[in-house]
Amino acid sequence: MPAISARKPYRIGRSRTGLGLFATRKIKKGTRIIRYFGPMLDCKKPKDDAIDNKYLFEITSRWTIDGSVRRNTARYINHACKPNAESDVKTKKRRVYIRAIKAIHPGDEINYDYGTDYFKEFLKPIGCKCDACEKKRAKKRAEARAEKLRLRRKAEKKALKKSEKAKRKLEKAKAKKLKFNAAHPHARGSGKPSKTKSARTKSFVSRPAKSPALANRASST
Numbered sequence: 055m056p057a058i059s060a061r062k063p064y065r066i067g068r069s070r071t072g073l074g075l076f077a078t079r080k081i082k083k084g085t086r087i088i089r090y091f092g093p094m095l096d097c098k099k100p101k102d103d104a105i106d107n108k109y110l111f112e113i114t115s116r117w118t119i120d121g122s123v124r125r126n127t128a129r130y131i132n133h134a135c136k137p138n139a140e141s142d143v144k145t146k147k148r149r150v151y152i153r154a155i156k157a158i159h160p161g162d163e164i165n166y167d168y169g170t171d172y173f174k175e176f177l178k179p180i181g182c183k184c185d186a187c188e189k190k191r192a193k194k195r196a197e198a199r200a201e202k203l204r205l206r207r208k209a210e211k212k213a214l215k216k217s218e219k220a221k222r223k224l225e226k227a228k229a230k231k232l233k234f235n236a237a238h239p240h241a242r243g244s245g246k247p248s249k250t251k252s253a254r255t256k257s258f259v260s261r262p263a264k265s266p267a268l269a270n271r272a273s274s275t
């Protein structure tokens with residue numbers, strides 16, 4: 055890691071994707087934070103044009119900064135879709151500065167938008183890990199969870215309604231039977247008796263047949 059002077063308002067630290075650049079002091083909006091620098095590549099030279107890495111910063115169609123050098127502390131700045139800094143390109147001087155586009159507070163990670171080409175080539179395939187994209191993903195996950203819960207509650211409500219309806223039906227049938235029994239007090243078993251009921255009725259009926267015998271026995275003694 056390159057040594058950073060204590061006068062600088064940033065330090066290299068752990069970020070979600072590896073290392074990143076973090077503010078150590080408040081950085082006012084519009085402040086030039088750091089220069090993005092490295093060897094100047096001329097795409098007209100085949101040797102320069104052959105160089106390929108993730109830290110190339112194209113200034114014009116001809117000139118590109120090779121920011122992969124260790125001394126280029128700005129290369130630690132990660133991409134963000136909703137950043138707090140931007141790249142300020144001075145094409146004539148072929149210089150690039152990273153500038154705050156909002157107030158950056160101590161501890162905040164410094165980010166800038168790497169641009170659509172970089173995003174499409176390097177970030178989209180693996181999924182952007184910036185705060186805005188992580189938040190978006192978290193929101194989607196929460197929405198999916200809420201939808202799942204909503205569907206479960208709906209199914210539960212439906213099942214409850216169904217069981218209540220069945221209960222009501224059963225109670226209605228019971229009430230109907232009670233009403234019938236009240237209207238026909240001697241119709242017990244003569245209506246539509248179940249098998250067990252008819253058996254019970256039979257045993258009840260058979261009892262008086264026995265009693266004369268008992269009476270006979272009682273009279274004989």
Ligand SMILES: [Zn+2]
Binds near residue numbers: 136187
């Ligand atoms: Zn993002």
